[in-house]
Amino acid sequence: MILAPMVDQSEFAWRMLTRSFMSPESSENLLAYTPMLHARMFTETPKFRDHHFQPTRSGLSSPPKAEDPLPDLYLDGHPEIDRPLFVQFCANSPDELLEAARYVEPFCDAVDLNLGCPQGIARKGNYGAFLQEDWDLIYKLINKLHLNLDVPVTAKMRILESKEKTLEYANMILSAGASLITVHGRQREQKGHKTGLADWSVLRYLRANLPPDVVIFANGNILRHDDIFSCLEETGADGVMSAEGNLYDPTIFAKPPPIGHEGQEYWRGRDGKGGYRMDAVFRRYMDILYKHVLEKPPPTRPPLFLPSDPQPDAPPTTANESAQNEGDDQPPAKRQKRDKKSTSPNLLAIQPHLFHLLRPLITKHIDIRDALARSRAGDIPAFEHVLQLVESAVKDGLLDYDSDPAKYEDSSIPDAKEQEANLDKDESSVATVKACKRPWWVCQPYVRPLPKEALENGSLTLSKKDRRMLEEERATEKVRCEQGRKSEREELDERDGMERGEVVRDGMVAG
Template identity: 45%
Template sequence: MVKSGIKILQGGFQNILSVNCFTLHVIHHFAQISTKQYLAMEADCEEKADRVTLKQVNEKAYAFWTDVLGSPRHIVAPMVDQSELPWRLLSRKYGAQLVYSPMYNAGVFLKDPNWRKQCLATCPEDRPLIVQFCANTPDAFVEAGRYAQHMCDAVDLNLGCPQMIAKRGHYGAFLQDEWDLLHRIVTAAVKELSVPVTCKVRVFADIEKTVRYARVLESAGCALLTVHGRLREQKGHKTGLASWEHIKAVKESVSIPVVANGNIRYLSDVDACLAETGVDGVMTAEGNLTNPALFTGKMPPAWCMADEYFELAKQYQPHQSAARAHMFRLWHKCLPLHPDLRTQLASAQGLDGIAEISRQLAERMKASCEGAEIDEMAAQHTDGSEVEPWRCQPHVRAPLTDTNTGDVLGEKRTHPDGADAEKPKKIKRPANKRKGGNPAVSREVRKSAAFKSKFKPCTACSGNPRGMKCDHELCRACCKVHSVRNVFDCTGHKFSFKSRAERQQKEADQAGAVHATDNGDASNGALHVAAAADDGTSADTATQCEATL
C-alpha cells in the first residue's frame, strides 16, 4: 500500500511543473523515498522549470520574428563597407525583406562620434533593419547597442568574421570557443537594451558541438540565430561550400527563429535551402553584391543596377570606397575585357568619377551587343549555360588545382572535416617566403609570446592592434581622431595634419606680404601721377601712368 502511494506521488509529480523545493522536501520526508530518488526528482523539476522559462522567451522571439520583422524569407547579410544605406535601399527594391547594417567595431564606434553618425544613417524606408557590432566585452556591446537601439529593430552580435583583423582584435569567429563570455555578453545586452539581441555564427566541424553552441546562445536570450554553414577556416580561396546539414541540425535543436547563410547564388537556391534545412529565412552576402535583383529571379544588366545605385548615392552620399567596391562586384565579368577602364576605376576619385567610369563601361558593352534587343529582366540561368558578361551574375571561384599534376584538390569534399573528405595537398613554400620573413626564425619562436607581442593593442580602444610605427601607439582610426583634434602628425599612418597646417600658414603669410608690397607700389604710382599733374605734365602722360598701374 505504501509503495503504491509512493508511485502515485511520483507519477503525479511528473505532471506538475510548478512543484518547488519545499514540496519536494515534504514528499521526501513523508513518503520516505530514497535520497537518490529525491535528487533525481529535484533535478527533473529544475529542468522542466528551465524549459517553461525558455519556452516563454522563445514565444517572444517568434512574436518579434512575425510582428516586427514580418517573417522575412529573403535577407541581405551584414557586409563591411558594403551594406550601406543606398545599397540597402536598392536591395529592398528588388525583393530583400530584411537587411543588416555593415559590421561595426563597437570600440571604434564608441570613440568616434563623427563615424558613429555616418554609421547610423538611415531613413523611414530602411526598415526592418538590424545593426551589427563586433565586441569582446559586455560593456562595449551594450554601450554601442544603446546608441543604435532607437534607430533599428534589433542589435546583432557578430560571431562569424574569420578575417585576420578579427583574430588580432579578438572578436568575430575567434570568440566561438569562449561560451561563458558570449553568454555574459548576450545576457547583459538582453537585460539592458530595449530591442531584441540576435547573433550570427559560423559552425564547428562537429555537428553536436555546433548544436551545443547554438543552445548556449539561445539560453542567453538570443532572439534570432543566423548560422553561416562554413568553418572559421573557410575563407578566401579556401571558402568552399557551406554545410546545410549543420544548419538543419541547429534548426531542429533550438526553438528560436533560425536563418541560413551560405551557397545562395540564385533564387532557386533559396527555395532549396528552405526545403532542405527547414529554416525560417535565408541570407545571402556575395550573391547580393553581384546581383542585387537575386531575390526576383532575374539577371538585369549591370548598368541598370549601377545607374540606380548612383541615383541613391547622390541623395545619401556613401563613402567612395563603398561605391568603388560595388562597381567592381557588379562589373566583375566585364572589367577583365576592358583593362584600361579597370585601371581607371581603381584610381577614380569621388562618386562622380566612379559613375563616369561605369557609364563608359556601359557604353562599350551596349556597343558590343551590335544593336540586338536587350532583355533587361531576363530570368536567371541556373543550368550552367553561358550568360552575357554584362548581366548581373554570381561569381564562381575556380577550383584549387595541383600545380604539378593539374588535379583538382578536394574535389570529393562535402565539408572540410567530413569523415570521407579528401584533404587538399599542402604545397610548402620556401623558407624565406614563409610568414615571418626571416628563414632563421623557427616556428617555435614565431609562435612564442615575445614574437607575437609586435601586435600590441591600441592604447585608446583596445579593440584593434596599434600601428607598428604609429607615433602615438594607436590604431589607424584612433590615431586619425587624435591627430585631427590635436593637430599632430603621424609618420606611421602618414597623417600630416600639423605639417599641412604649418604649410598653409606659411603660404598665407607669404600671400599677405606680397599683397602689402603691391599696395605700396600702387601708392607710389599714384603720387607720381599727382606730381605730374601739378607740374603741368600733359594729360596723355598721366593717362599712360594710370594705364601702367
C-alpha cells in the same frame, strides 16, 4: 530574405539599391543588416561613429534618450525607407557592447552580435569567430543586451567541428537571450581559397533538434534567386541570408520578370537565361546616391539602349571631335576640381561595389577597369564617366549578341550529368559555372574554385602538415570505397539519425 552584414559593403545606399528591384510588398519584408561595426571604436571615437552610422543629420554625440524627439532623421534606420534593419557589432566586452547598442537602439529593430568573422583582424582583436572557444564571454555579451535593451538581441555564428557541438553552441547562445540565430554553414577555417561549400546538413540538424519556435536564418551557398528556395526546403530554416551573392548581383532577391515583359533593364537570351543589365543597375545605384546621399536631382539620362531601337546614321566626325574622343578614356575628374575628401560610408563604398558588380565586364574591357581604378570616393563626375563607358560597352555587347547569338553559347563546358560521371561533385565547380554564366553585360554570381581545384591550379598552397593530413584522408576514403563502406560523412549522418539531402550544386559560395 535577408541582406547580410558585410564590412563596409552593406551600407545604406547598397541596401536601398537591393530593395529597389523588389516589389513594394516584398521590399518591406527584406530584412537588412548594417555593416559590422566595432563596438569599442563606435563608443570611444565620435568620428568613427559619424562615418559609419548616419541616422540623424546632427550625428550621435551621445546615446539618444527615449523621451527625446528625433527631428532630423537622415539615412540609416529611416523608418520609411530603411526598415526592417538590424545593426551588427563585434565586441569582446559586455559593457562596451551595451554602450554601443544604446546609440543605435532607437534606429533599428534588433542588435546583432558578430560571432562569424574569420579574418585575421578578428583573430588579432579577439572578436567574431575567434570568440567561439570562450562560451562564458559570449553568454555575457548576449545576456547583457538581452537584459538591458528594448530591442531584441540576435547572433550570427559559424558551425563547429561536429553537428553535436554546433547544437550545443547554438543552445548556449539562445539560452543567453538571443531571439534568433543566423547560422553560416561553414567552419571558421573556410575562407578565401579554402571557402568550399557550406554544409546545409548541419543547419537541417539544428532545425530538427532545436525547439520549433526558435528562428533560424541560413547563410551560405546562395548564388542565385532560385538558391534561396532550395535552401529553405533543404534546411527548414525560417529565412535565407545572402552576402557575396548580393555583392555581385544586388537583384538576387528580386523575381525575374515574366517572359515578354523584360523591359529595358532586364536581358533574356534565346536560351531563356537572363539577368539585369549592368548599365541599368549602375544607373539605379548612382540615382540613389544623388537622391538620398547628395540630395540633389540625378542628371537627365536618355533611355537605355535596346537593339530594337532605330539606329541613327552616324554624323561625320570632325577633327576636333576626333581629338576629344581620343581623351574620353580619361575621367572628367582629371579636368575638374574634385570635392573635398569624402567621409560618407555610402560614397567610400562606390568603387569596391562597382568592382564586384562589373567584374565580368571589366575583365573584358580593360579600359573601363582602369577608369574605375582611377575614380576616387566622392568624385561623382568620375563615376558618371565610368557609367557612360559601361553603357557604351553594353550597347556593343547587345548588338553583337543580336548579330551572332551562338557566339555566347558555350558548348565546351560539360553539363551537370557529364560532370557527375567524371568528377566528384564536391571537387569541381564546372557545372555551377555553366549554370550561372551569363553574357558579360549581365549581373551574375562569381563562382570560386573549390579548394581541390584551387590546389590544382596553384592558387592555394598547403603546409606540410595540411598536405600530410589531406593525403591520409584520401587514403582512408580510398580504402572505404574499395571495401564498399560508406563515407565518414554518411556514417556521421546515420549516427545522428538524419538523412543526407543532396546539396544543390548551383549554390556554392556566397556569404
